[in-house]
Amino acid sequence: xxxxxxxxxxxxxxxxxxxxxxxxxxxxxxxxxxxxxxxxxxxxxxxxxxxxxxxxxxxxxxxxxxxxxxxxxxxxxxxxxxxxxxxxxxxxxxxxxxxxxxxxxxxxxxxxxxxxxxxxxxxxxxxxxxxxxxxxxxxxxxxxxxxxxxxxxxxxxxxxxxxxxxxxxxxxxxxxxxxxxxxxxxxxxxxxxxxxxxxxxxxxxxxxxxxxxxxxxxxxxx
Amino acid sequence: xxxxxxxxxxxxxxxxxxxxxxxxxxxxxxxxxxxxxxxxxxxxxxxxxxxxxxxxxxxxxxxxxxxxxxxxxxxxxxxxxxxxxxxxxxxxxxxxxxxxxxxxxxxxxxxxxxxxxxxxxxxxxxxxxxxxxxxxxxxxxxxxxxxxxxxxxxxxxxxxxxxxxxxxxxxxxxxxxxxxxxxxxxxxxxxxxxxxxxxxxxxxxxxxxxxxxxxxx
Amino acid sequence: xxxxxxxxxxxxxxxxxxxxxxxxxxxxxxxxxxxxxxxxxxxxxxxxxxxxxxxxxxxxxxxxxxxxxxxxxxxxxxxxxxxxxxxxxxxxxxxxxxxxxxxxxxxxxxxxxxxxxxxxxxxxxxxxxxxxxxxxxxxxxxxxxxxxxxxxxxxxxxxxxxxxxxxxxxxxxxxxxxxxxxxxxxxxxxxxxxxxxxxxxxxxxxxxxxxxxxxxxxxxxxxxxxxxxxxxxxxxxxxxxx
Ligand SMILES: Nc1ncnc2c1ncn2[C@@H]1O[C@H](COP(=O)(O)OP(=O)(O)O)[C@@H](O)[C@H]1O
Ligand SMILES: [Mg+2]
Numbered sequence: 001x002x003x004x005x006x007x008x009x010x011x012x013x014x015x016x017x018x019x020x021x022x023x024x025x026x027x028x029x030x031x032x033x034x035x036x037x038x039x040x041x042x043x044x045x046x047x048x049x050x051x052x053x054x055x056x057x058x059x060x061x062x063x064x065x066x067x068x069x070x071x072x073x074x075x076x077x078x079x080x081x082x083x084x085x086x087x088x089x090x091x092x093x094x095x096x097x098x099x100x101x102x103x104x105x106x107x108x109x110x111x112x113x114x115x116x117x118x119x120x121x122x123x124x125x126x127x128x129x130x131x132x133x134x135x136x137x138x139x140x141x142x143x144x145x146x147x148x149x150x151x152x153x154x155x156x157x158x159x160x161x162x163x164x165x166x167x168x169x170x171x172x173x174x175x176x177x178x179x180x181x182x183x184x185x186x187x188x189x190x191x192x193x194x195x196x197x198x199x200x201x202x203x204x205x206x207x208x209x210x211x212x213x214x215x216x217x218x219x220x221x222x
Numbered sequence: 223x224x225x226x227x228x229x230x231x232x233x234x235x236x237x238x239x240x241x242x243x244x245x246x247x248x249x250x251x252x253x254x255x256x257x258x259x260x261x262x263x264x265x266x267x268x269x270x271x272x273x274x275x276x277x278x279x280x281x282x283x284x285x286x287x288x289x290x291x292x293x294x295x296x297x298x299x300x301x302x303x304x305x306x307x308x309x310x311x312x313x314x315x316x317x318x319x320x321x322x323x324x325x326x327x328x329x330x331x332x333x334x335x336x337x338x339x340x341x342x343x344x345x346x347x348x349x350x351x352x353x354x355x356x357x358x359x360x361x362x363x364x365x366x367x368x369x370x371x372x373x374x375x376x377x378x379x380x381x382x383x384x385x386x387x388x389x390x391x392x393x394x395x396x397x398x399x400x401x402x403x404x405x406x407x408x409x410x411x412x413x414x415x416x417x418x419x420x421x422x423x424x425x426x427x428x429x430x431x432x433x434x435x436x437x438x439x
Numbered sequence: 440x441x442x443x444x445x446x447x448x449x450x451x452x453x454x455x456x457x458x459x460x461x462x463x464x465x466x467x468x469x470x471x472x473x474x475x476x477x478x479x480x481x482x483x484x485x486x487x488x489x490x491x492x493x494x495x496x497x498x499x500x501x502x503x504x505x506x507x508x509x510x511x512x513x514x515x516x517x518x519x520x521x522x523x524x525x526x527x528x529x530x531x532x533x534x535x536x537x538x539x540x541x542x543x544x545x546x547x548x549x550x551x552x553x554x555x556x557x558x559x560x561x562x563x564x565x566x567x568x569x570x571x572x573x574x575x576x577x578x579x580x581x582x583x584x585x586x587x588x589x590x591x592x593x594x595x596x597x598x599x600x601x602x603x604x605x606x607x608x609x610x611x612x613x614x615x616x617x618x619x620x621x622x623x624x625x626x627x628x629x630x631x632x633x634x635x636x637x638x639x640x641x642x643x644x645x646x647x648x649x650x651x652x653x654x655x656x657x658x659x660x661x662x663x664x665x666x667x668x669x670x671x672x673x674x675x676x677x678x679x680x681x
Contacts, residue, residue: 003301066375066421067414068382071393075410078400082407123528123587126489127542127594128517137541141532156285163287167386174289187297195290202285219532 009184010193013176020176021197027090027172028159028205031097035158036151038098039105043143044135046106047113057106064103070164072096077168089170096165097158104154112143141217148213155209156202163198173197227403232412239395240416246391247378247420249313254320254377255370261325266332268350276325283322288383291315296387312384312391320377327373331366332358368435372428375421382417392416440500442467442629443488443598448497450483457483459653461497465598465631470624472640472661473633475650476676481633484650485600488631489522502597518546521591521599525606527583529575535562535586536571539593546594554593561589565619581612585619592623599623601632637680641665649673 010017042061045053064072076099077092087095116139124134144151166175177194181187265276283291295318296311306314335358343357385394396413400406443465450458457480465471473481486492488499490506490513499506504516529538539558543549549557562568565585575583584604591599601620605613617636621643624630634640640647640661647661649672657664657673668674 062422062425063414063418066379066425067417068379068393070382070385071396071410071414071417074393074397074400074406075414078406079410080407082405117528119524119526119528120530122491123522123524123530125491126517126520126522126524127590128514128546129542130514133545137545138530142530145532160285160287163289164383164386166289174287188294188301191290191293191297195286195294198287198290199282199285 005189006186007189007193009186010180010190013180013184016176016180017173017194017197020171020173020194021201023170023176024159024162024172024198025201025205027093027097027162027165027170028155030094031101031158031162032155032209034094034098035101035155036105036109038102039109039151040140042102042106043109043113046110048131061103061106064100065107069096069100069158069161070167072100073164073168089165089168092168093162093165093170093172097162100161101154101158104157105151108147108150108154109143112145112147113139115146116143141219145213145218148217149210152206152209152213156206159205160198160202227399227405229408232399232403232405232409235399236392236395236409236412236416239390239392240420242390243378243381243392243416244420246312246316246381246384246389247374250316250320250381251374251377253313253317255324257317257321258324258328261321262328262332263351263354265325265329266354280322280326283319284326288315288319288380289386291319292384292387308384308387308389311387312381312389316377316380316384319380320373323373323376324370327369328362328366331362331369334365335361364435368428368431371424371431375424375428378420378424379417441465442469442502443631444498444500445488446498448484448487448499449495450480450487450492451495457653458487461655463648463655465629467597467629468627469629469631469646470644471631471646471648472644473631473648473650474635474637474640474676475656479650480653481650482602485522485602485631485633488598489520489600490516491522514546518594519597521594521596523584523587523591523599523601523604525603527575527580527587527607529583529587529590531575534572534574535567535578535589538575538586539590542590542594557593558589561592562586564592564622565589566615579612580608581615584608584616588616588619588623598629598631601630601634603633603635605634605636635680637665637677649676 042057044050045057046061048054073092073096076096077087077089080087120138120142121134124138129137162172163174165172166178169175173194177190181190184190261276261279264272265280267273267276292311292315295315296306296308299306299311299314339357339361340353343353348356381391382393385391385397388394390398392413396409400409403409441464443463445461445463448458448461449456461484473484475481483492487494488501494506497507501516502519504512504519506513506516529535530541533541536555536558539561540554543554543557544551559568559571562571565588567582567585567589570578570582570586575586578586588599588604604620605616608616613636617639620630620632621639624643632644644661647658647664648655649657649664649670651672657668657670664673665677668677
């Protein structure tokens with residue numbers, strides 16, 4: 001007999017799914033704000049070759065970009081207690097997301113900074129701005145504006161990647177779906193709906209961040 | 223019963239898992255590349271329906287977690303009466319994932335070929351497939367090599383997620399060893415080092431290709 | 440003492456000896472036109488006066504602030520020297536008004552009210568008081584260059600440097616920018632400008648400097664030396680461009 005799809009046993013747990021989705025969005029928001037801040041810091045050190053931080057950020061970026069997020073997460077959650085750092089599932093998830101996004105955004109933002117036209121630096125110098133003032137008032141915002149779409153894509157990659165945080169008992173969307181399917185034995189339907197939620201969230205977050213970027217970074221709502 | 227693990231035991235076991243990571247990466251990359259080419263053709267086709275289908279396919283895989291894609295394959299195929307092992311689900315899931323990303327990367331490369339090339343080849347009465355085969359793809363290929371190699375790093379890292387559906391590759395082996403040895407710091411450090419050893423050369427290669435390409439232009 | 444005093448100035452780019460001993464005195468209110476073939480070192484000379492290029496040998500004093508061998512207080516110098524670039528170099532994320540206000544705000548630390556007043560005054564001076572809130576990409580090239588002039592003026596510099604400020608403009612936009620420069624000259628601003636507009640150099644400048652191979656080859660009253668060049672190089676040059 002052909003399989004009968006039945007979504008009702010999943011929809012009965014809609015509240016759990018929505019709570020999980022909200023938790024995923026919360027993780028993403030925290031990861032995005034802190035991760036991009038870390039990226040700005042790293043990009044300054046890299047673009048201006050401020051040693052030894054530039055070299056340290058270089059190693060960090062390569063270490064993170066060449067290992068899986070899941071392994072980073074396990075290392076933080078299971079490995080760090082050996083050093084006396086014991087984190088909850090939430091804390092470890094946020095930390096892993098920040099560290100992961102920080103590495104990618106360091107590279108992305110650095111590219112934006114390095115694409116600053118030389119004339120901009122000269123104009124700022126001719127107006128007697130110092131290096132720090134030039135960076136804050138002349139370089140940073142246009143650099144972020146140039147790479148904002150790439151940063152937004154990276155935030156979304158990190159949000160989708162956070163599905164694996166369910167493995168360290170962070171009660172986000174995938175964790176909720178796992179819990180529900182263990183109760184109703186409707187794994188396919190449950191994960192199908194969770195996937196649809198992720199898809200909608202990815203669209204939503206992209207729209208939202210692009211608008212925020214247009215408003216606060218490009219500086220001109222269109 | 224209590225088994226004592228030496229560091230060498232751990233490394234030996236991890237190497238065993240690493241073999242499966244490597245195998246899965248290769249399979250996903252080769253099959254995903256082939257499927258990706260197909261998606262690319264649909265995406266670039268003049269037929270609107272084909273275009274829309276390909277676009278939807280790409281957006282779906284780029285807009286959802288790889289873990290969910292694996293779950294859906296793993297729990298969905300049995301409903302159609304197809305029995306899947308974690309190994310098969312992992313290979314199929316990652317292949318689909320890879321095909322969507324590669325198709326999108328390659329589309330960018332195809333679109334970087336100047337419009338005039340399409341028009342010139344059309345004026346010579348070449349059909350769509352002939353245009354792609356003889357004029358567009360050879361030019362797009364040069365542009366595509368660096369980002370394609372770059373994406374292979376994402377494929378290798380993506381294989382780690384298959385541990386969650388029970389495929390015993392490097393990460394899964396690491397989890398089991400961490401439990402058995404009570405040395406998670408060492409084990410996951412080694413696991414990370416294993417991925418780094420696979421990925422870093424690919425990253426370096428992609429970067430050098432990119433540099434070479436920019437110089438050549 | 441002269442407002443700008445340059446003596447024995449040398450500049451190298453690697454093995455390329457670009458400025459080969461420049462001596463130049465600029466008095467308060469002078470309007471100096473720098474002419475010469477491409478590559479003769481005009482831009483480099485202008486940029487050293489603003490500290491954008493370091494000095495290998497010699498001395499530069501602007502209103503009492505001195506630079507030797509690239510040593511000295513660059514930012515103090517730059518507050519006395521305004522510069523306008525060929526490519527405008529407006530800050531694209533700031534409005535015209537904000538472009539003008541930036542340096543008075545962050546360098547001179549003036550209040551918002553003061554900098555706003557300055558910006559309004561300067562934009563009025565260049566005929567763009569209605570463009571305070573416009574972004575650079577909403578302005579024509581001529582308007583952008585006038586905002587750039589207002590931005591430099593806002594620091595109340597002692598001397599303004601203009602490096603081919605009309606060269607990137609469409610022909611029909613050249614005059615609106617030249618008119619602003621002419622008005623500045625009439626108000627007594629000290630100006631050093633690299634230009635290809637020979638008529639403008641003759642009519643507005645009180646001194647003309649012809650550079651050749653990194654040296655001041657000939658200089659004097661523009662009406663006199665353009666009509667009667669003393670060196671074959673200047674004669675060739677004027678024949679080529681006029
Ligand atoms: N940043 C630089 N690095 C190396 N060489 C330069 C640089 N700027 C100018 N030069 C060289 O210095 C010489 C004078 O250039 P420039 O002052 O721009 O001449 P002009 O403005 O009269 O056309 C040229 O040979 C030019 O190639
Ligand atoms: Mg020049």
